[in-house]
Amino acid sequence: MKTLIAFVMSVSFALVAMAQSPSMSPPSPDGLRKGGTLGETPAAPAIAGDPREVKREVRNYPEQPPVIPHAIRGYQVDKRFNRCLDCHSRESAPSAGAPMVSVTHFMDRDFQVRAEVTPGRYFCTQCHVPQTDAEALVESDFKAVDQVIREQKQGAGQ
Amino acid sequence: MMDRLKYYWRLLRKPSVHYSLGFLTLGGFLAGIIFWGGFNTALEVTNTEQFCIGCHEMYSNPYQELKDTIHYTNRSGVRATCSDCHVPHDWTHKIGRKMEASKEVWGWIFGTINTPEKFEAKRRELAQREWHRLKANDSLECRNCHEFESMDFTLQDPRAAEAHSTALTENSDQTCIDCHKGIAHELPDMAGVSR
Helix, strand or coil, X not given: CHHHHHHHHXXXXXXXXXXXXXXXXXXXCCCCCCCCECCCCCCCCCCCCCCCCCCCCCCCCCCCXXXXXXXXXXXXECCCCECCHHHHCCCCHHHHCXXXXXXXXXXXXXXXXXXXXXXXXXXXXXXXXXXXCCCCCCCCXXXXXXXXXXXXXXXXXX | CHHHHHHHHHHHHCCCCCCCHHHHXXXXXXXXXXXXXXXXXXXXXXXXXXXHCCCHHHHHCHHHHHXXXXXXXXXXXXXXXXXXXXXXXXXXXXXXXXXXXXXXXXXXXHCCCCCHHHHHHHHHHHHHHHHHHHHHCCCHHXXXXXXXXXXXXXXXXXXXXXXXXXXXXXXXXXXXHHHCCCCCCCCCCCCCCCC
C-alpha cells in the first residue's frame, strides 16, 4: 500500500512538473501568437511604430471613412476640445490646407444639418485611423470595389 | 516709537565694543555664504519635480496628463520637468515667479483643487493664467530649450516652416503659446479661445 501511494504521488508530481515546464507542456492553440506551449510566454511582436507619412489614400469603397495620413500622437479629442477640428473644421480647413470634415458630420439623427459637428460624429478615431506598415495579423481576402466590379465584368465576358 | 528707533540707530552707528574687526568681517562673510547658499539650495529644492508632485493635487492631475506627452517620454530621453516650463531660469524672473507661487501655497492649504471635480472646474482659469503669463514673457520658458535662431525651417513641414518663419519674427506680436497650447497638459473647454 505504502509503495502504491509513493508511486502515485511521484507520478502526479512528475505530471505537474511536466505541465509547468515551458518546453514539456502541451502545445498552445494557434492564436495571434503562433507556436509555443501552454507553459511558455512567447514574446509579443514589436509595436508597429509611427504611422507612415503618406499622401491621401484612395478609398476602397465609396463609404469608407478616409484613413488618417499623418501621426496623431497625443491628440486630445474629448468633451472639452477636439484637436482634429483644429485643422479639419469648416472655418480652419482652407487656411490649414486640410480637407474639411464632410457635411454628413453636421447632420443630426434626423438628417438635419447643424452648425457644428454633431455629437454622433464627434469622436474622429471611432471611424478614422492612421495607418502603419505593420503586417496583417490575420489573412484577409478583402477586395476593393473596383476589383470586384472588374472581375465580375471579366466573368460575364467569358 | 521715535525713541526706540533712535536707540537702534545709535546702536548701529556705534563701533563694536567687544568684537574685533576681523571677527565681524570674517564672521559676516561666512554667515553670508551660509545664508545665501542655504537660501539658494532651498529655492532649488522647490524647483524639483519631486517637490511639485509631493502634493497629491499636482501628482494626480497635471503630472498624470504630462506623462503621455512628448515632453515626458520620447525617443531621445530628453525631458522637461515642471519647473522647466513653469519657472523662468534666470534669477530675477525666477524670484518673481516664486513670489507669485505663494498663491499656490494658499490654494494648497485651502484645498482649492484637491479633488478631480474641483480641478476640472478650475481648469480653464488655471490654463488661462499660464497662457497669459507665457504670452507676456514672450514664451520665455519654451525658449530655454527651443531656440528660434537654431530652428532649421527646411527640416519642418511646409506649413510649420511658413508659420514659424513669419509669426516668430521681430515684426510679429505672436509667440509660441499663441499656437502651441495644451502641449503638456489636457486643454480646458476651448469655446471662445482662438488658437
